[in-house]
């Protein structure tokens with residue numbers, strides 16, 4: 054890999070992924086919507102702004118920049134997808150189809166796609182087995198599974214090296230306030246700032262979770278794995294189990310004065326209430342050596358330190 058195109062390159066995951074690729078001396082094209090652009094900070098980095106729905110612009114990027122790998126992260130997330138299902142389909146599904154076609158046409162060597170546990174649906178068993186059927190009841194999950202299936206088609210019928218990871222809930226210091234399902238991240242920030250916090254779910258709502266740096270670790274190790282190690286187009290990854298009460302208790306250990314309450318919001322509860330607390334990820338561990346580095350306590354300490362600074 055010499056040059057990678059990262060769509061959604063200025064997001065939570067995209068900005069850290071860009072740093073990690075550059076550290077391996079790989080040129081990066083960070084593509085994201087106008088207004089989201091950070092200062093260009095590395096000679097190996099090119100910032101391009103535009104909409105992932107703009108096929109002409111993307112064609113121009115493939116023709117002039119000639120990326121040999123694509124990390125496709127641009128997406129509306131769960132809340133904004135539900136708020137505008139037409140935009141969700143255009144941005145998450147149609148634009149991904151166009152990007153897959155462009156990648157095939159320009160002989161891209163590897164195409165990575167970020168999917169989600171929200172692609173499984175409601176009331177799934179915990180631990181969730183690897184062969185759990187995917188029948189999402191939210192539009193975000195529907196668009197993600199559409200791309201998983203398209204990617205499998207491009208891999209099987211057109212030889213594109215499509216690779217996909219399904220992420221659980223992610224603990225991240227960059228989670229925007231609008232990302233309502235990222236309540237653990239918001240609770241850490243509130244505690245460090247001396248504010249109270251209202252959890253938008255019941256205390257026992259439990260979710261499979263991964264720390265942001267492990268998300269980046271998983272993408273790096275998966276996309277640099279040898280082709281023979283990748284035995285299926287999509288893998289689940291999991292680090293630890295969390296409930297809202299476990300988050301509150303962990304914060305209270307560090308900040309005994311932390312005040313919190315639980316006021317479940319229908320939408321957040323509906324989305325997370327059916328998620329598994331644990332996701333079986335044996336295949337990722339066995340096939341390409343996936344192993345998370347951060348447990349919950351380490352993730353919490355990292356978040357406290359980050360917000361203190």
Ligand SMILES: NC(=O)c1ccc[n+]([C@@H]2O[C@H](COP(=O)([O-])OP(=O)(O)OC[C@H]3O[C@@H](n4cnc5c(N)ncnc54)[C@H](O)[C@@H]3O)[C@@H](O)[C@H]2O)c1
Pocket residue numbers: 060061062063064065066067084085086089103104105106125126127128129130144167168169170219220221222223
């Ligand atoms: N963070 C999580 O909890 C999580 C969990 C599972 C899957 N994912 C997936 O990982 C990927 C990255 O997520 P993230 O946490 O970095 O989210 P993010 O919102 O920080 O990043 C997504 C980026 O996509 C960009 N984008 C949105 N619409 C666009 C458009 N029309 N054209 C171009 N760019 C556009 C946004 O500006 C943003 O920078 C997404 O595909 C998301 O669905 C994230």
